[in-house]
Amino acid sequence: MKINIAIDGYSSCGKSTLAKLLSQKLEYSYIDTGSMYRSVTLYLVNQGLIKDGKVTLEQVVNSLDEIDITFKYNPSKHQSDTYLNGKNVEDEIRSPEISSLVSGISKIKEVRKKLILLQQKIAEDKGIVMDGRDIGTAVLPNAEVKFFVTADLEIRTQRRYEELKEKGYDYSFDKVKQNLLERDHHDTSREENPLKQAKDAILLDNTELTIEELVDKSYQYVQTKINK
Numbered sequence: 001m002k003i004n005i006a007i008d009g010y011s012s013c014g015k016s017t018l019a020k021l022l023s024q025k026l027e028y029s030y031i032d033t034g035s036m037y038r039s040v041t042l043y044l045v046n047q048g049l050i051k052d053g054k055v056t057l058e059q060v061v062n063s064l065d066e067i068d069i070t071f072k073y074n075p076s077k078h079q080s081d082t083y084l085n086g087k088n089v090e091d092e093i094r095s096p097e098i099s100s101l102v103s104g105i106s107k108i109k110e111v112r113k114k115l116i117l118l119q120q121k122i123a124e125d126k127g128i129v130m131d132g133r134d135i136g137t138a139v140l141p142n143a144e145v146k147f148f149v150t151a152d153l154e155i156r157t158q159r160r161y162e163e164l165k166e167k168g169y170d171y172s173f174d175k176v177k178q179n180l181l182e183r184d185h186h187d188t189s190r191e192e193n194p195l196k197q198a199k200d201a202i203l204l205d206n207t208e209l210t211i212e213e214l215v216d217k218s219y220q221y222v223q224t225k226i227n228k
Contacts, residue, residue: 001226002028002127004142006135008195009149011183012160014206014214018149019131020079021215026129026222031071031122033132033139035082036115037106038093039069043084050101061110069118096169100179103186106133112192133187136198145225146201147218155207156180 005022009015016032023030043066044050049059071080072088081090092098105111112134119139123130132139136146157177164171187195197203202221206214 003144003226004123004126004140005129005222006140006143006146007129007131007149008133008136008147008197008201010151010156010187010195011180012156013149013151014211015131015149017211018214018218019129021211022218022222023129024078025215025219028127028129030080031119031128031130032082033115033119033130033135035093036069036118037111038098038102039082039084039089040067040111041098041102041105042089042093043067044105045098045101053101053104055105057108060108064110064114094167096164096171103183107186107190107192109192133195134193136201137196138193145222146198147204148197148201149204149206151206153177153180
């Protein structure tokens with residue numbers, strides 16, 4: 001029996017890493033919904049539609065039909081890469097510029113409506129591990145297993161800081177921390193499907209757990225659900 005697994009949580013708390021490794025362990029498909037919102041943001045940036053961090057609703061709505069987002073498996077990474085209108089944008093959408101803008105774009109009702117419908121269609125055949133910020137509450141409210149991942153802000157900042165440093169970005173620890181605080185505020189206070197723990201979601205605090213411990217803990221819980 002295959003089920004759907006929803007994983008929500010704050011930025012840089014380890015939810016995407018958990019989702020990728022858990023999907024591999026279960027031999028399920030992994031869907032990174034955050035990359036979809038990042039792709040929309042990248043498209044708007046490339047079209048010159050975001051100026052001083054702002055974009056008009058009319059411009060966004062008019063652009064949505066021009067945006068096609070797909071996933072293709074990358075055997076060298078053992079995971080799927082994100083494609084925007086046929087181009088691999090996996091690296092571009094992870095840039096600090098896109099990170100600083102994506103929360104604002106993801107608040108837009110029309111953007112969320114388009115992407116949620118696409119995400120729900122992807123999950124129809126089950127066997128999906130999907131992570132984001134409203135998966136358990138809005139996208140897959142009937143998912144058989146839901147996790148909500150959190151971690152201490154200082155730990156999250158350090159992880160993100162090291163990740164950016166490895167990619168060659170020169171950002172201070174304080175700037176990374178401020179970016180996370182801003183994203184947390186946007187994600188939890190937006191009017192359209194804000195980040196919150198679903199009532200039936202299992203809380204996973206990743207502050208002191210190794211990734212192996214986190215994956216093992218979640219895997220054991222999933223197995224109990226599958227074997228019921």
